[in-house]
Amino acid sequence: MTLKSDHFKGKDVYEHLKEARARGAKATQEIHGTEAPGHLVAATDSLKETAIILLGFWILLLAFRASAPVTLLAIFSIGWILWKGGRSALLGWGRLERLHRLIEEERYEIQHHRAQEKKELRGMYEQKGFTGELLDQVVEVLMADDNRLLRVMLEEELGLTLETYEHPLKQAVGAAVGAFIAGIGALIGAFFAGMWGITIVLLLLFSIATLMTAKREGNALIKSLIWNLAVGILSIGTLYFISQLR
Structure with missing residues (x-):
């Protein structure tokens, strides 16, 4: 059965649900990609990026x-730490604003378009395999x-999981700490051992952060470490060789 109405903008229920899922996904992603949730992941990701930038x-x-x-490195580091924390907070607030807007839109639809919401609800649970009297009861x-x-x-129409979103300030603290x-x-590395010191320390921190992230996400530890190190070394190596051409 195909159900259409002005509320669905000419689409049937299933097309409308597909479009709603896309809106939910768009609301939770960042311009640069989907931001990993959690202050710990924010800390490890920030640590990795900062290690590459500072080296x-x-x-x-x-x-x-x-x-x-060393003094210039310290000054740059202070500014970079403030930027990472502030940027993470701004991204978090922006994401929460989009989520709040979706929640208010959905609340309005429930209050003013109950018949259409009922059709959507039936469509969702029909897709789950509910039929007959059980479907009507649900x-x-x-x-x-x-x-x-x-x-x-x-959760079902827009695909949102509200419990996964941390407060922006908590996410920002994680990024700043990293x-x-x-x-x-x-x-410390640069002050005591110059180029070798900073390279070894940051390489070690980068590797630890990579392994922590991979373990938390359930990815293969060694594979993740190798690929992250490869990309990091390629970036730093390219920068080093170009800097020697002047």
């Missing part, structure tokens, strides 16, 4: 024979409770 910056300082390179029970209906429509650890490591 590259140190190479440029030496290549151009900058005076007081739909009627959910339609009788607006709060439960809102949650079901957000950048801070890399910054401290870089300064």
Whole structure:
């Protein structure tokens, strides 16, 4: 059976559900890609990125024979840490605003387009295999409770899992801490052992962060480490050789 209405913009229920899923996915992604949830993942990702940035910056300082390179590295690190924390917070707030907008839109539809919402609900549970009297009972029970209906429509129609989204400030603290650890490591390595010191310390921190992320996401540890190191070394190596061409 094909159900259409103005609320569905000329589409049947199943086409509307597919479009709604796409809207939900768009609301939770960042311009640069989907941001990994959790302050721990934010910390490890920030640590890895900061390690590459600071090592590259140190190479440029030496290549151009900058005076007081450790001091310049410290100043740059402070600014970078503030940027990483602030950027993570802004991305988090932006994502929450999009989610809030979707929630309010869905709440409005439940309050003002109940017949269409009921059709959507039937369509979703038909796709799950519900039929006959059981389908009718499930739909009627959910339609009788607006709060439960809102949650079901957000999770089933839009594909949102509300519990997975941390507060933006908590995410920002994670990102800032990750950048801070890399910054401290870089300064200690550079101060005591110059190029070799900063390289070894940041390489070690980068590897630890990569392994922690891979373990948390359930990916193959060695494979993830090898590929991340390969990309990092390629980036730093390219920067180093170009800096020597001047």
